[in-house]
Amino acid sequence: MKIFSARHEYNYSWEEVSTNNWRKYCPWNDKAEHVIGVDVLSRSLDKSTGILRTERLITCKQALPSWLKSFFGSNDTSLVYEVSYVNPREKSVTMCSQNLTWSELLSVQETVRYTAGNSPGKTNFDQTAKIIALCGGWQKIKNSIEEATVDRFSKNAAKGREGFERVLAISREAFAEQCRQQKLVA
Amino acid sequence: MSASFAPECNEVKERYDTCFLKWYSEKFIRGTAKEDECEPLFQKYKTCLTKALKDKGIESMIEEARADNKENDVEFMKPSSGAKCKYNSQEDPRSQLISV
Structure with a gap:
């Protein structure tokens, strides 16, 4: 088992971050070409707590290192199941994700949390992933598979942050522009 | 927004x-949402998506993950x-713990 973890503080309010989180993989993000589809499987609002629960299916397409193909096959499309919980009273977004593809060989379990920062206009990001190779056999092979997965995971995480920063910046600019237009009309 | 894994669902997905x-952004986050107002549009998108998930045989994988x-x-x-x-499943007691 390997653990990957990352932390970051965004210079945007929790409201902006949690809204834009839904379009993290839109064309504004030029760093997430490996995400080719994001589908909503279900969505429900709990009226007593105000919590919004969303199930999504994330479709990724990314070439595998050639030595890994002997374990995983040549299919380079993978699916991720994600359930997120937005608590607007607590100002938190929690996203729990697991891999659907290759799940008999590898388990990748990820937690992402966005919580309001200590000062206004800031949002904390916490990410943890637990990576476990499940195939029987030599520990050495399992280790290599886990290491390759962590490596890929951390590269995607870094790109993900960069891409999301861009989405946040463009969104803020678009919103400001919209306000200017409305003032001109009024 | 992002595309659907099933291209035939893209149009209805975008509307949803x-x-x-x-x-x-206008209601939920401000605490004024009484109900999910986009539910009718979601049902249309879901009809398309459910068919695609069935056709590609992904449904059972999702059911397992949901459980x-x-x-x-x-x-x-x-x-x-x-x-x-x-998660309950897939713990390997022999695994070693290495933090990155």
Whole structure:
């Protein structure tokens, strides 16, 4: 088992971050070409707590290192199941994700949390992933598979942050522009 | 917004996503949402998606993952929650712990 973890503080309010989180993989993000589809499987609002629960299916397409193909096959499309919980009273977004593809060989379990920062206009990001190779056999092979997965995971995480920063910046600019237009009309 | 894994669902998905994002940013986040106003559009999108998931044989994988996520539903649907997602299955006691 390997653990990957990352932390970051965004210079945007929790409201902006949690809204834009839904379009993290839109064309504004030029760093997430490996995400080719994001589908909503279900969505429900709990009226007593105000919590919004969303199930999504994330479709990724990314070439595998050639030595890994002997374990995983040549299919380079993978699916991720994600359930997120937005608590607007607590100002938190929690996203729990697991891999659907290759799940008999590898388990990748990820937690992402966005919580309001200590000062206004800031949002904390916490990410943890637990990576476990499940195939029987030599520990050495399992280790290599886990290491390759962590490596890929951390590269995607870094790109993900960069891409999301861009989405946040463009969104803020678009919103400001919209306000200017409305003032001109009024 | 992002594309659907099933291209035939893209159009209805886009209409739904646009509705949702407006509702989320203008009502939900401000605490004034009484109900999910985009539900009717979601049902249309879901009809398309469910068919595609069936055709590609992905449904059973999703069902398994959903069952595995039950503990997280209990934890994170509470008014105040913990900080980490948990799953029952797939723990290997022999595994070693290395932090990156």
